[in-house]
Amino acid sequence: MSTPAVPTVKLANGASIPRLGLGTWPMSDDQAEVAVAQAVEAGYRLVDTAYAYGNEDGVGRGLRASGVPREELFVTTKLNGEWHGYQAAQEAFQASAGRLGLDYVDLYLIHWPLPSRDRFVDAWKGLVKLLEDGRVRAIGLSNFKPAHIDRVLAETGVVPDVNQIELNPTVTRNATRAYNTEHGIVTQSWSPIGRGGALLAEPVITDLGERYGKTPAQIVLRWHMELGLITVPKSADPDRMRANLDIFDFALTADEVGAISGLDQGEAAATDSDVFGH
Ligand SMILES: NC(=O)c1ccc[n+]([C@@H]2O[C@H](COP(=O)([O-])OP(=O)(O)OC[C@H]3O[C@@H](n4cnc5c(N)ncnc54)[C@H](OP(=O)(O)O)[C@@H]3O)[C@@H](O)[C@H]2O)c1
Numbered sequence: 298m299s300t301p302a303v304p305t306v307k308l309a310n311g312a313s314i315p316r317l318g319l320g321t322w323p324m325s326d327d328q329a330e331v332a333v334a335q336a337v338e339a340g341y342r343l344v345d346t347a348y349a350y351g352n353e354d355g356v357g358r359g360l361r362a363s364g365v366p367r368e369e370l371f372v373t374t375k376l377n378g379e380w381h382g383y384q385a386a387q388e389a390f391q392a393s394a395g396r397l398g399l400d401y402v403d404l405y406l407i408h409w410p411l412p413s414r415d416r417f418v419d420a421w422k423g424l425v426k427l428l429e430d431g432r433v434r435a436i437g438l439s440n441f442k443p444a445h446i447d448r449v450l451a452e453t454g455v456v457p458d459v460n461q462i463e464l465n466p467t468v469t470r471n472a473t474r475a476y477n478t479e480h481g482i483v484t485q486s487w488s489p490i491g492r493g494g495a496l497l498a499e500p501v502i503t504d505l506g507e508r509y510g511k512t513p514a515q516i517v518l519r520w521h522m523e524l525g526l527i528t529v530p531k532s533a534d535p536d537r538m539r540a541n542l543d544i545f546d547f548a549l550t551a552d553e554v555g556a557i558s559g560l561d562q563g564e565a566a567a568t569d570s571d572v573f574g575h
Contacts (some may be wrong), residue, residue, distance in 0.1 A: 302316045303341075304545065308458035308484075309457070309482065310436065310456070310527070311434075311449050312318070312403065313354040314458075314459070317518065318341055318345055318371065318529045319333065319529060319530070320345050320366070321344060321345060321346045321531060322350045322531060323350065323412075324350070325352060327349065328413060329346070329356045329358075330353040332359065333356050333358075333362075333363070334360075334362040335365035337359070338363065338533065339538050339539045342369060343370075343371040343372075344372055345373045346372070346374050346473070347377070347406075348377045348408075349575055350374070350555065353396035354396045356397060358398075361398065361422065366483065370514055372402055373403060373404040373406065374404075374405060376406065376408055376420060377389065377392070377408055378425070378574060381407070381420040382420060383419050383420075383422045385420075386419075386423025390402070393528075398504075401431065402434075402435070404434065404436070404459060405433045407420050407421060407575070408428060408575065409439065409573070409575055410440060410441050410442070410447060411574045412571055417449070418448055421436075421455070425455050435458040435459065436455075437457045437461065437485075441457075441488075442570060442571070443473060445570075446460065446476065449515065450480065455535065457482050458483065459484050460461045460477050460483075460487070462484065462485065462487065463487050464486035464528075465490065466499075466517060466558060467491060467496055468562065468564075468567040469558050469561040470484075472565070474524075483528045486527070486528040486540070487529065489528040489529070490518065490530055496513075496517065501511075501557055502516050502559065504516060510538055511547065515532070515541070515543065518530060518541055522544060522545075523575075537567070546548070549562060568571075
């Protein structure tokens with residue numbers, strides 16, 4: 298199977314990110330080492346990890362084992378809640394970069410806003426410093442709602458490159474997506490195929506799979522592309538990794554995209570980041 302190259306999108310602070318990459322939760326270090334090397338071999342250039350996944354070491358080993366030059370790779374990791382602070386965020390970044398074995402990271406995200414602690418603006422200032430110092434190519438947020446981003450913008454004026462949020466046809470996140478777009482923030486979907494569960498058996502998805510000769514996961518990933526999203530499906534299986542990347546040779550019509558979006562269960566079905574986070 299020959300897989301077309303993954304297109305990239307330009308981010309607010311100047312970097313370019315592949316529109317599709319590999320998620321690595323919940324892989325162990327050893328699983329991530331193997332999967333990341335296999336994914337890069339299959340054509341992936343973006344890998345998504347986090348301090349909280351406990352696999353930054355393994356991701357770094359897999360990237361080195363791939364033999365692909367560093368500048369062709371795009372690595373995302375995330376700041377955990379105990380380091381929400383200006384200095385603390387920079388120190389946590391240094392530790393993550395060390396585990397990854399990288400002298401810079403492409404994208405650093407605040408993993409969750411944790412609004413009850415009210416420290417995310419200070420953390421954001423730490424990420425802005427890392428960007429200014431050239432330690433990261435892009436900075437962003439994860440699981441931030443419009444009200445949280447309003448504060449980031451009002452108090453720093455620095456536009457986040459990315460907001461990575463839970464998003465798939467059952468949780469379409471219309472309000473947050475529209476807000477991100479309006480502010481020049483690229484929306485990145487997590488759990489893009491609904492963790493491989495019931496979503497992939499929905500008739501609207503399986504019927505389109507038959508129409509296009511594609512798997513249900515490929516139909517759902519193409520839906521993300523049609524909506525202008527970027528995403529990081531996780532797979533530890535080389536065949537599924539390759540298939541998940543093989544979505545750039547067909548397109549869904551606007552009606553088909555609308556029919557898939559009809560699976561939306563509303564904002565209440567999404568993880569509530571005013572309540573949950575780490
Ligand atoms: N920012 C955040 O708070 C946050 C939260 C959750 C996740 N994430 C990131 O987003 C990534 C993706 O989200 P996710 O892992 O929750 O869910 P996902 O990517 O929607 O689904 C992954 C699951 O689907 C299976 N799968 C993969 N490809 C498949 C295919 N073609 N057909 C059928 N099943 C398939 C995988 O199993 P196999 O491995 O066996 O293929 C795995 O069990 C994570 O890995 C992580 O990097 C971020």
